[in-house]
Amino acid sequence: MTRELWKGNEAIAEAAVRAGLQAYFGYPITPQTEALEYMSWRLPDLGRVFLQAESELGAINMVYGAACAGARTMTTTSSPGTSLMMEGLSYIAGTEVPMVLVDVVRGGPGLGNIAPAQGDYNQIVHGGGHGDYHPIVLAPASIQEAVDIVYQTFDIAEKYRTIVIVMLDGSIGQMMEPAEMPPMQEVRKVWPAWSASSTQGKRERNVLTSIYLDPKDMEKTNLRLMKTWQQIEKNEIRYKEYFMDDAKFAVVGFGSAGRVALSAVRAARAEGIPVGLFRPISVNPFPKQQILALTDKMDGFFVVEMNSGMMLDDVLLASQGRIPVEFYGRMGGVMPFPDEILREIRRLHAEGWKAEGHPRDRWLAKLEQIINEE
Amino acid sequence: MTRELWKGNEAIAEAAVRAGLQAYFGYPITPQTEALEYMSWRLPDLGRVFLQAESELGAINMVYGAACAGARTMTTTSSPGTSLMMEGLSYIAGTEVPMVLVDVVRGGPGLGNIAPAQGDYNQIVHGGGHGDYHPIVLAPASIQEAVDIVYQTFDIAEKYRTIVIVMLDGSIGQMMEPAEMPPMQEVRKVWPAWSASSTQGKRERNVLTSIYLDPKDMEKTNLRLMKTWQQIEKNEIRYKEYFMDDAKFAVVGFGSAGRVALSAVRAARAEGIPVGLFRPISVNPFPKQQILALTDKMDGFFVVEMNSGMMLDDVLLASQGRIPVEFYGRMGGVMPFPDEILREIRRLHAEGWKAEGHPRDRWLAKLEQIINEE
Amino acid sequence: MATTNFENMQVIYQHPESLLDKNTHYCPGCTHGVAHRLVAEVLDEMNLRDKTIGVASVGCSVFAYNYFDFDFVEAPHGRAPAMATGVKRVHPDKIVLTYQGDGDLISIGTGEITHAAARGENITVIFINNANYGMTGGQMAPTTLPGQKTTSSPKGRDVEQAGYPIRTSEMLATLDGAGYIVRRSLHDPKHIRQAKKAIRMAFETQVRGLGFSMVELLSTCPTNWHLSPVEATHWLEENMLPFYPLDDFKVHPALKNLNF
């Protein structure tokens, strides 16, 4: 096993290359740009396709074309770029072609800043472009996890002919950690049967489109998408648990927020507080069965995010009001310190769980104080 | 009171004109285009600004400019156009300037079709562009309601310096109904104090931006947006109830789906079934307190939508698992007939409420049969 | 009339193979159909059908893929050149074409077409300029003539407010990546024959790897112009030709001696 130090953005680029990526299209944007820059020499060296597009609209539609053409294809971007890709993503979903998008989330809304944040959760997980569809969204928390996930995404995307989004935040894109790179896969030599790769006089023509003028046809497509989604919900749940065996309550956090929470949970354990950490990796599909099952064993959930409580809604929805839920988040590119989470864990442990009002409202009142004091 | 027959798209255009709209920018797309066409003669006749943009990106950013410049401004579009506006909307939210968007939703995802649908709910209500913000989303169900709401949106948008989205579906855009037009308001003569309207040598310069390079500044902005949103959640809840006084269970549906449900509920009442209708008008903020309160009185909620169950999640979230929830939806531009809803109401009345599994899964199994039979 | 003895006859013209024998959704007399036919004829003649991939756009030609008998994808409004780029980069040995209307190509899709041309993307663009947005019911396009009435310029295009029409071919011909850019018209047999030659040249450009090729075709929209098909051809001739000169704006030197 050879572990090497990798910068997050470069690591995911290399992982995609090793997974047999055939064509990459992207547009520079901090804190994602190193991925594009890495691809700009790596892919041409291997004789594969790299192209810097004129914009994110260009990039996503080049990806759309390459996906229809049958290639393993991806793009990487950051929040405003993701917004610009919404139309394209909706088309890709409607056309049922596989692709991979990595969103290295930064502070928003608007131009915001380039600091690590998780404020795209709503846009990516709950929203998306127009119409009825769901992308798979995976949120790794370390560079090794990101590498392993990116390496698998193409297979997943192709299995369901769907979009897979890897949602990182600026922190994971910019940090370095040791990672072991998976082996180099051979690039696929045959084009998928459904692809627009020209008939070669050997088959009926393939038409790939997302227009279904008759609502009944569209509805059949919608139904197919929904049934695929049911399969995905069954097969693609991923999460990781820490100290959960004997935990009395659980912190729930994904990505970098989950890592920060891990530090806090460790410190709390050192103080004898029986707290665990549940870290969703697939945030879409969300591990709602697991969360629901935990309601039997836990006194409460403490959700931690780097946004205004977006996954919080999923935890609330999954836990169906059976146990109290508390929330703590930082926004706009501020990454919480473990100490902040630890303080809340201690408080919950000492004071117990109260449930008046909405956890978001309780948090907002608190956050205002914290911000004023900092 | 003079009621006149109005086509939905033209009615909302005229309502906006009467509300003192100063500048409209748009791009043609069915089933919204009549609004743009109406504006193309109406506004120039009044000496106000009409401009057909080169694209939806152009349109939303012209609106952004006009909003920063201090004008009452709006655009209208339909689903793919809304996707393209996501970046602009996020910027507008981050800059805290008021504007109005009307989305006349069509079947999707992708190019889809132009039939009436509600599949943008996730994108508009749950998602939006990147970063932490929420637009107000109002979903009228008739032309008079649309007129009244559009007439008020500018005041609401300015009160909170926020985005107000009026979410219609193709059906409301295309149908005709009688409506009474509100009186013509005077166009505002002074520019708001915060607007980028040039200093005239009389004040400090105004800078309107959404970039906050220091995460702490961004977070303060996020906090301000969230606190404004709390105010909005307090003040801007709208909904309408039908036959709810003595209802044992409630259908919940918005917009056209709510109307179709009304016909079904009436028919059910005629058969003696004690069912009511709860029709949210503000879908963001969602009337969650009202839904929660109803759980004390109702045996269950029956959610009806023209999508795959997007508001369903809000009902589930609001009702906190206290009573069973059932779902029925048609997708991709198919508008359900009242008979379909009635059939389900009868069944729920006769068979009672079962709660195994997720309502969406139960519905999907059923829908497949229905589609195969049709 | 006397019945014909077909034995002594040769077929001078027949339905091209690259075009399916299908009823189109185009309005009667709409020259979109002529453009389709010419593309199919050229692909037949060059024997390219089996290796061609088409990219349809959003506009009346959105269903182009229903008529052409080869692989096809359908792009979002304006993005066909980007999608075609994705396809072509993956299949550099295949023939890739986009078929786009004026609203699609030079309104919402201005960025994508400009950069495909600038990159010298080795694709062929069939550009149908009918001076309005046909599919959505006849709104003003960037190509709508000064004074022309449309549903969104009901008093006639006022250039002071709505701006001036864009001469797309002239604009794109300023780009180094452009290999072949010409404008032709579909309003009468002579011009249709010239248009076909240009389409042939465009595909030859692609086959030879000489960069971006585009044929702008002046086309009628009888429905939204509120004219009969025949009147529409006259309107085109009288109004569009003076504003949109038929010319070769960029011809790669390597093409200069080709003749068909």
Add this chain to the structure above:
Amino acid sequence: MATTNFENMQVIYQHPESLLDKNTHYCPGCTHGVAHRLVAEVLDEMNLRDKTIGVASVGCSVFAYNYFDFDFVEAPHGRAPAMATGVKRVHPDKIVLTYQGDGDLISIGTGEITHAAARGENITVIFINNANYGMTGGQMAPTTLPGQKTTSSPKGRDVEQAGYPIRTSEMLATLDGAGYIVRRSLHDPKHIRQAKKAIRMAFETQVRGLGFSMVELLSTCPTNWHLSPVEATHWLEENMLPFYPLDDFKVHPALKNLNF
């Protein structure tokens, strides 16, 4: 040195009023600063500051609004011309300018700039061409020269794969709505003086309502070119000038006799 007696002195040059007396975030020697100064000087001379509204773009000049002393808004990447259109339509009697980099203006913002020009939108565009994406760390831009090394063309721009640079002014000058489009450079005093005159002309164009005006300014990016500021001016002169000729591409007849 002897101390100076300022009494007998007149001020030949001082910090312009339209520019705040603030430290910029620009790298040492970056000619973005020169462009800022020239715009401020011209607005001072024309006495326009109180009625000007600026539109900043996304690029190194994103914080332009921190330095200019008048109302400002900040546009999404590439959309400044659309935002400026919104502002100008609401305030037709005010002066509206955008300040955009080459990535912003002619990569992601190609559609918006083209249509603002085509519409003859009565705004002034200050276009900073520094042959790369400065802010994001020196990636290839549409203006990057053939063979030029950037962080996303590490072996030098390969025109076969990445396409050819765009000569923006030449392209936009094909549009009827363009009132004044010229290219100038900021690499030495003589050219800076000429640039200032051009900026003056551009604002005169707007004041007179003669349509869209744009001054393309060749500008240095010492940091990403990995050169000292002085070396950067030489690089510009030797490499950019031959590819981007300094010229007047469109001058409205009504401007021809103006002189400053």
Add this chain to the structure above:
Amino acid sequence: MQNETVIAGFGGQGVLFVGKVLAHAALEVGMEVTWFPSYGPEMRGGTANCTVIFSNEEIGSPQVLNPTSAIVMNQPSLDKYEDMVVKDGYLIVNTSMTNREVKRKDIHAVCLPATEIAEEIGDKRLTNIVMLAALIKASDFFGQAEMETALKKSLEGKKNDLVAANMIALQKGFEFRA
């Protein structure tokens, strides 16, 4: 009580327009009304239909599976809507464009050669008004006076002789006896 009328035919037969006339009539007598078109593909051609619902209370669904009346202007529309009309409902058939009899006995069917009648007036595009008049007469939804007002409203701004021709068509429709 609520009335639902479907009007169906080829594009160009004035199906949407005649729906508007009916809607105007309902508005005239102070009822709630909804005019709901099937708006086809983003292009021209094909078939067209619209549903007009009027009622004394807030109208729910703008379309119904089983309308209380149907005006069918051509054969495909007859085939589609004959079975759908509710029992005791109205079916108005343009025999000029259909080639079979109405099968159902449990509805009020009015069959008239509306296109021929319109051609007699001098403009076959008036077929739609003739058909509408036949429905109104059979169903008694509104009086002829209200229909005339509604028709005038719908033709506001149109040339006088066009209005006159429409009025004659309305008259002819009312006069028709099967």
Add this chain to the structure above:
Amino acid sequence: MQNETVIAGFGGQGVLFVGKVLAHAALEVGMEVTWFPSYGPEMRGGTANCTVIFSNEEIGSPQVLNPTSAIVMNQPSLDKYEDMVVKDGYLIVNTSMTNREVKRKDIHAVCLPATEIAEEIGDKRLTNIVMLAALIKASDFFGQAEMETALKKSLEGKKNDLVAANMIALQKGFEFRA
């Protein structure tokens, strides 16, 4: 047990690079490690810092409020981080760029004129390595041999004389006695 080192200074002082050397050293001995930069505005200039955490188990937060050690290359960094280092932690101060003494008594402070030492070697850009060496020596996180390997790893592909100069800087840092 987990070690957290913050390295802070002006942009251009090689703060990020020396963090990588430390990270490589941790990797060398088979530990988990995280190198986390403060990546500034989308442009150049200003201050820079990075946090290197190494540990025997999965690393949680990549940044901490109170690091176990801090290398401060200039005055603002000293002002910012002196108070933050945990009790009994390490604070390495570049006295060439600071103008006051360390106040805290409950931490291990090592103050050295690193820039001067680097200038003595012939390149003040080696200040960072001198500082790092001082930390390693004081804290005994790793042996000098591991540091040398790490430094070579970090300089892979660089010119030989640069590597040699860096090695000398490492040596000088280890040799320094306050």
Add this chain to the structure above:
Amino acid sequence: MPLSGTIVVDENLCKACELCIVNCPVQVIALDMEHITPRGFHPATLVKEGCTGCGTCAVVCPEAAITVYREKRAEKERA
């Protein structure tokens, strides 16, 4: 002497746009008012003698509905 030719119009495709009619140099095409196609049009048809098989009608037909035949001549003439 002009060549003699003939055309066959595919009634499934013709939409009666009349472009072939106005462009035929010898004016031998007209709409067949007696006949309605499945899509409701009066199709174009050859109504007079004199077709030269010049192919012009096919060149303008937007529906590719016309097949054109022309009398065979000796090989050399065809070059």
Add this chain to the structure above:
Amino acid sequence: MPLSGTIVVDENLCKACELCIVNCPVQVIALDMEHITPRGFHPATLVKEGCTGCGTCAVVCPEAAITVYREKRAEKERA
């Protein structure tokens, strides 16, 4: 005889880019290596006699850091 002039460099603004230095026609500017500005630069400064007040340095300065003064002459000379 050349006019005599002088310049004042605003040390808060100067970033030591040296553009004024290389462009001064009489080469009278240099960086002041003795001095460091609040932002850490050695600022440009007049180091020799002979400034003509020509203003060239100000024209090239990206930071608008230079104020240029020039000796007054009789009114007529200034036209």
